[in-house]
Amino acid sequence: MSELEFRTAVRDAIAEELDRDPSVIFFGEDVAVAGGVFKATPELFERFGPERVFDTPISELALAGMAYGAAVTGLRPVFEIMFGDFMALPMDSLVNQAAKFWYISNEQGSVPLVVRSAVGGGGRFGAIHSQTHATWYQGIPGLKIVFPSSPAEAKGLLKASIRDDNPVVFLEHKRLYSVKGPLPEQEVIPIGQAGIPRRGEDLTIVSIGKSVADALAAAEALGQDGVSAEVVDLRSLRPLDLGTVLESVSRTHRLLAVEEGPMIGGWAAGLLGAVAAEGLHELDDAWILATDETPIPYSPTLEDAFIPDTESILASVRSRAGVVAG
Amino acid sequence: MSELEFRTAVRDAIAEELDRDPSVIFFGEDVAVAGGVFKATPELFERFGPERVFDTPISELALAGMAYGAAVTGLRPVFEIMFGDFMALPMDSLVNQAAKFWYISNEQGSVPLVVRSAVGGGGRFGAIHSQTHATWYQGIPGLKIVFPSSPAEAKGLLKASIRDDNPVVFLEHKRLYSVKGPLPEQEVIPIGQAGIPRRGEDLTIVSIGKSVADALAAAEALGQDGVSAEVVDLRSLRPLDLGTVLESVSRTHRLLAVEEGPMIGGWAAGLLGAVAAEGLHELDDAWILATDETPIPYSPTLEDAFIPDTESILASVRSRAGVVAG
């Protein structure tokens, strides 16, 4: 039976786009000769050569600036900032150059680049190798933020990101790399359309990335309780597919947003706020499951308690008043 | 009649803390000899000398790292990153060093630093000198984000920030520097407590920084319509004083959050979400007034239309169904 591993999906997406379009290039730290520290990009260097796929010095700010300048002048750079935690370093170029160009140039041109990073906790990498930088960037108009939840999404969304004429911040959850799943049905998954991997009537659980699988598992278990939970997979945080969430809530009237990150300044709270502003009277209940408001701990006991998972989603739904069988 | 100018309040706060505590130092680009590009820090250099107040090269990342390392080893650095737009450059040190230290060191020590920046639009400075970086940083546990709305707040909150044992991101709105206002009543304004500069019954308008004055002016005008609006001044985005907002909403049942920035990924949507999660059934209505989802334009006609002001707050309230005289 043909299944696809997440890391292979990433590699294949890049390979197919390198094949398809000679203006696509791929670079980063130890992504070429070594094939990436998460072994997500092996054999691209061998196959496409040093002109298209190359390693760089440890210079995140210059990497992003180089990608921006190259994108404005005819190339379509895909580059890796190894861990999402390092995405604070290239931020100036991404925010003040790439994100602004299309608008302030009065649409003279745009910036087709993709910056990939491994994000998220649970790997015992500690506070500075486990963060998810999506919310640092969500408030930046002009930057797309894409975060796949499965191998099929990784491939379809990464291909869409590489073909997109705008800068894309692409997140890959560490604990998804070794996950296997069905092959994609579409070659390209359009950016900005949330998915509904599970239909339900009593409750809408919205999430993104790794947490989608946890939400699905929790929804299964809730079925035993007689609670029918719908799961929405946002896929991107900008553009934000509010419409799909509102439509779902108009049927379930209950909303739980699950975020692997703090509640304050997080995307989950922002989503609830946007839903409240548009569909307040559709809501019977709405709440957030997030992490504690602290950095991410290293110790297994602390990290396991810190990160939302299937159990904590279940516990959160069960303890929340008002969720009853439909 | 004794009034205080915002820029003088900033200067006096730093001067008084330099006086009070020999471990306080102040540095930045052209803040010492030249007294700052917004003339907010004149005469500190003359008064305290080059050991306590000094100019630096244009090296934002090193500035933040220097402040962090100094703060951990006995000093209390206050430094300036001239424009908030530049706050993408020192982010790594602030996020991965300063914000994490207290927690991951297991509370061996903390990081008493303050980083001041001029933020906000309306000054015709264009897309890369008009941003407000608060939301880039709001999702970072361990960092306080303080944003005064008046000269009195500027002084009381800056003094509190300098005395705080944690890293503080301090925002000064460009269009407040020349504003005059009454002297502070308290020497120090505690960080994390929102203010309620105006009481009302029909509607709660929540904002921060420059927009608070706009909200107050709009509330006055709404009085003519017979709508009694309460205004909440958050003062800080982390810690976030949700309690004060919830209490206000429990009386007015209507919430408008006004943000000078985009709605997606903004603090206003997050605030609405947090309120919905805690007090959904108190809400008869809740919405957000924010900017367009684009960079900030230079041209006066475009920028004026872009930035929320008294008129747009008024228009938003009047056009929103359901706000009626109490």
Place this chain on the structure above:
Amino acid sequence: MADVQSAQQTESMTLFLDAYARMVLIRRFETAIHRLFLEGHVHGTTHLYAGQEAVAVGTCLALEPEDYVTGTYRGHGLALAKGTEPGALVAEMLGRASGVCGGRAGSMNVVDLEHRLVGCYGIVGGSIAAGLGAALSASRQGRVSVAFFGDGAANHGYFHECLNMAKVAMLPLVFVCENNFYAEFTPLDAATAGGDIAGRAKAYEIPSAVVDGNDLWAVHAAASTAVERARGGGGPTLLECQTYRHYGHSKSDPAPYRPKDEVQQWMERDPLKLARSRLLDDGLTEERIVAVEEEAEALMEDAVRAAKDAPYPDPRSEAATEFRP
């Protein structure tokens, strides 16, 4: 033989006369912008290039139209040197719809892709990285990229990371540091360890040179060598062009921090003065020189008049989009 020589001479003379005309245009442009700022037509802030004209013009004289340049917020001179239409540039400063960026960018952030001006950057150091990226494209297009930046930018992480990257990848990039000896109000020596910007290239094994940035011919010669090296696959070069700004850093900064005699000495070496007398020495007639000067004058007057009459963008009519569809 003699004919050929003189033919070459006249050719080169008209070349430099055109360059001088461009320098005059820039000077008039900045004089106009300064006045327009004081009159409230230019908003926010503006950073004038007057005094540094020979750097942008001399460098661009060594470039092909398809070669890329990136500049700073002090970029009006670079834009005009690379070919941006003066009228569209004034209109941008005035925030008009007819501006080169429709009034969206303003004085600090001009983009003109048609003339391969990738951008002007309000962030110190940003122009270096943008130029590095353009060099990556240029290396595949037989083109060259030139990044302009100031002496203050030489203390920024952008500078170091890009020097190293450009050399490692052997990119066709010319780093042009416009050393006007001040970063805002801070003198070079107070912020720049060693004080030798060109010297910072050595450790990366990048060829570098200190250039008289007020001498059009010197800049052109140094730039030509660097551009040839880049085009020939020889990798990056760092040029430290020493020059001086006639105005303060921005707005109406009177620059009290600059010693009178220092200003005096530099004013005597005004790049326009130097170029003018060199052209006369080379045998050009006063008439021809006056002619191009008057032309520039007239060009600017028309540009300003047209810009002032141009409409502002209408926020209701213009449908700005966050993303390219």
Place this chain on the structure above:
Amino acid sequence: MADVQSAQQTESMTLFLDAYARMVLIRRFETAIHRLFLEGHVHGTTHLYAGQEAVAVGTCLALEPEDYVTGTYRGHGLALAKGTEPGALVAEMLGRASGVCGGRAGSMNVVDLEHRLVGCYGIVGGSIAAGLGAALSASRQGRVSVAFFGDGAANHGYFHECLNMAKVAMLPLVFVCENNFYAEFTPLDAATAGGDIAGRAKAYEIPSAVVDGNDLWAVHAAASTAVERARGGGGPTLLECQTYRHYGHSKSDPAPYRPKDEVQQWMERDPLKLARSRLLDDGLTEERIVAVEEEAEALMEDAVRAAKDAPYPDPRSEAATEFRP
């Protein structure tokens, strides 16, 4: 006279014997961590210091207890060299409540303020800026700050900005670049323009030296000079200590990218071997050396046993706070 001399000799000999003992302890520590990682007791990832012991130990030998150090994710050796209790350090790697950071930090981010280890940083270059800041405090405390970092970090903006800042402010900072010739899987020459890290200090007028990082005495001598300079107000120094890591970059990276003979040559110059024979040459008896070796061995065994028996932090009981109250 002869007595004085021999007294000094024995004093210095015991000094270096203690240093050797510390190097042995670090080696045993890393051997233990490697095993514990493969056994699943150490989680996530870990970066071993084996092979580079002489750099941290030789440098710290030139420091006062109150002097500050900052290091990288490859920081176990530095922590032990500066005085961190081995038991507390193993426990940290194992994520136990008795860890030096209560198990919150882990292998990459150790902090031990009691021993003036300001921190170890998972971000390449972070240690340099942290050391710069510590130097600012140190300059007011009569102390010195030493920032450790790798060859790969020399290509980062942090490196350049901090070199310049340290020199401009004449801070008592010693930059110790541990050049082990690889940044992860990338050889020095592939990423470092010019290939001469020490040489990069010249343009800033910062004194620098290339040091045999596997020779305890050479490192100590170079560090002593730099520390004296810093303490005397002479400002920063850059030391490029050339060394080699015995393990792969992290985890169980077998380092296939390193030529066999290169590894062979470096193994022959194992800093422990070199120090041991030097001590014997200097007249120390085999017995005394074996004694300290066995002591280190025993110390590590106890440390590991204690750590394994220590409880994990209890998420319910521990009230973590985001802010210092």
